[in-house]
Amino acid sequence: xxxxxxxxxxxxxxxxxxxxxxxxxxxxxxxxxxxxxxxxxxxxxxxxxxxxxxxxxxxxxxxxxxxxxxxxxxxxxxxxxxxxxxxxxxxxxxxxxxxxxxxxxxxxxxxxxxxxxxxxxxxxxxxxxxxxxxxxxxxxxxxxxxxxxxxxxxxxxxxxxxxxxxxxxxxxxxxxxxxxxxxxxxxxxxxxxxxxxxxxxxxxxxxxxxxxxxxxxxxxxxxxxxxxxxxxxxxxxxxxxxxxxxxxxxxxxxxxxxxxxxxxxxxxxxxxxxxxxxxxxxxxxxxxxxxxxxxxxxxxxxxxxxxxxxxxxxxxxxxxxxxxxxxxxxxxxxxxxxxxxxxxxxxxxxxxxxxxxxxxxxxxxxxxxxxxxxxxxxxxxxxxxxxxxxxxxxxxxxxxxxxxxxxxxxxxxxxxxxxxxxxxxxxxxxxxxxxxxxxxxxxxxxxxxxxxxxxxxxxxxxxxxxxxxxxxxxxxxxxxxxxxxxxxxxxxxxxxxxxxxx
Ligand SMILES: *Cc1c(COP(=O)(O)O)cnc(C)c1O
Numbered sequence: 001x002x003x004x005x006x007x008x009x010x011x012x013x014x015x016x017x018x019x020x021x022x023x024x025x026x027x028x029x030x031x032x033x034x035x036x037x038x039x040x041x042x043x044x045x046x047x048x049x050x051x052x053x054x055x056x057x058x059x060x061x062x063x064x065x066x067x068x069x070x071x072x073x074x075x076x077x078x079x080x081x082x083x084x085x086x087x088x089x090x091x092x093x094x095x096x097x098x099x100x101x102x103x104x105x106x107x108x109x110x111x112x113x114x115x116x117x118x119x120x121x122x123x124x125x126x127x128x129x130x131x132x133x134x135x136x137x138x139x140x141x142x143x144x145x146x147x148x149x150x151x152x153x154x155x156x157x158x159x160x161x162x163x164x165x166x167x168x169x170x171x172x173x174x175x176x177x178x179x180x181x182x183x184x185x186x187x188x189x190x191x192x193x194x195x196x197x198x199x200x201x202x203x204x205x206x207x208x209x210x211x212x213x214x215x216x217x218x219x220x221x222x223x224x225x226x227x228x229x230x231x232x233x234x235x236x237x238x239x240x241x242x243x244x245x246x247x248x249x250x251x252x253x254x255x256x257x258x259x260x261x262x263x264x265x266x267x268x269x270x271x272x273x274x275x276x277x278x279x280x281x282x283x284x285x286x287x288x289x290x291x292x293x294x295x296x297x298x299x300x301x302x303x304x305x306x307x308x309x310x311x312x313x314x315x316x317x318x319x320x321x322x323x324x325x326x327x328x329x330x331x332x333x334x335x336x337x338x339x340x341x342x343x344x345x346x347x348x349x350x351x352x353x354x355x356x357x358x359x360x361x362x363x364x365x366x367x368x369x370x371x372x373x374x375x376x377x378x379x380x381x382x383x384x385x386x387x388x389x390x391x392x393x394x395x396x397x398x399x400x401x402x403x404x405x406x407x408x409x410x411x412x413x414x415x416x417x418x419x420x421x422x423x424x425x426x427x428x429x430x431x432x433x434x435x436x437x438x439x440x441x442x443x444x445x446x447x448x449x450x451x452x453x454x455x456x457x458x459x460x461x462x463x464x465x466x467x468x469x470x471x472x473x474x475x476x477x478x479x480x481x482x483x484x485x486x487x488x489x490x491x492x493x494x495x496x497x498x499x500x501x502x
Pocket of ligand 1: 150324
């Protein structure tokens with residue numbers, strides 16, 4: 001199987017090249033040229049496998065230049081029971097709210113308590129093997145722009161992985177105190193963490209610019225290094241996310257919640273569009289998904305896009321209590337557009353060029369028609385988010401984080417609006433303890449808030465009885481190692497200095 005750039009279809013690479021390179025030279029994203037087709041027999045066979053078995057099957061179908069032994073090793077190292085608190089790293093939880101069934105896919109049982117671990121625990125293994133295949137002997141420099149969760153998950157995944165260095169940039173005022181503390185206390189010899197004076201989009205644009213500046217690439221090459229990406233634009237991030245949608249379907253069949261062959265909907269709290277795109281790719285392989293419900297917070301650029309076909313990032317940016325979704329440019333949407341435009345690199349390039357120059361583009365009527373048929377876009381604000389957390393906890397005793405609450409709220413809106421009762425899988429993307437303050441305010445609105453983040457964690461634990469994940473509890477006594485802050489314009493210089501090649 002081969003991959004090509006969304007902005008230049010003649011740039012064709014192997015899976016290992018796509019993963020090693022991260023982003024294509026023309027600035028486009030690598031997409032598979034075809035999707036493995038899972039017929040009834042293939043999906044039925046997966047019912048009997050555990051998560052690792054399902055992952056191995058799917059990885060081997062997409063990464064055809066990897067040996068079975070290599071894939072085995074990557075999967076076995078990534079999804080251990082020790083790291084994910086059990087044999088199924090992505091378990092289902094079943095509850096309800098106001099008479100609506102909620103099938104919640106809990107993706108946050110990994111070492112950093114957010115769904116990014118599902119991909120970032122395996123990406124370093126895929127990447128080191130990819131580098132060995134494509135450019136043996138070089139060190140990979142991983143640059144990450146994060147809205148909070150990716151940064152920590154990438155640091156944890158790459159720490160002390162041979163032949164890699166990782167530099168993480170986060171928006172100074174755009175992440176939660178717990179996220180900041182998680183990153184600034186990161187251990188490992190090959191890690192650097194730096195805040196930027198700007199928002200997530202500034203960080204992401206800054207990283208993209210560094211990637212595509214030839215002079216910087218040359219400087220790295222002279223020093224036997226090359227850039228790679230752990231952001232969700234890397235194919236090695238997306239592929240692991242396809243696995244859990246297919247696995248969730250299998251689990252729901254095995255749990256008697258749906259019958260084999262039944263259609264499902266998916267509901268995804270969306271930021272950079274990676275998670276929801278993975279569910280779309282699963283459907284391209286044959287998973288019977290009827291509707292993709294895209295949930296946003298006050299930064300509702302995707303809601304508007306789905307409803308109008310116009311993507312317009314020229315709007316106010318809001319800092320919300322679901323910071324991992326505070327995004328105005330959803331990078332992975334480019335991959336969906338490429339597919340919906342009939343795999344046209346020319347059309348995709350035109351839209352992305354318009355986005356870069358004027359911050360806006362409008363898709364064709366054909367593309368609009370498919371989007372309206374398959375996607376539903378909705379959003380809610382912070383008050384609705386907290387109201388949802390509170391109702392779900394008071395009525396059902398189920399505690400969810402702010403991002404998951406956005407998804408639940410938009411799902412409620414969807415059912416009210418459409419009457420569609422197709423069973424829905426709701427992606428739950430973080431532990432409530434990563435956003436203790438907002439969750440605590442939702443479930444104990446009258447309590448006086450304690451001062452420190454860890455006192456809030458303790459109070460939330462006392463109020464709800466939900467166990468605090470061990471990786472968060474252990475941060476309490478850790479000292480910060482990093483405190484650098486840089487201007488967006490100085491990011492290239494910062495990178496060269498951090499690598500010792502300025
Ligand atoms: C990253 C993240 C999201 C958004 O996921 P995308 O793949 O970027 O759409 C949602 N919730 C949480 C908790 C996240 O960390």
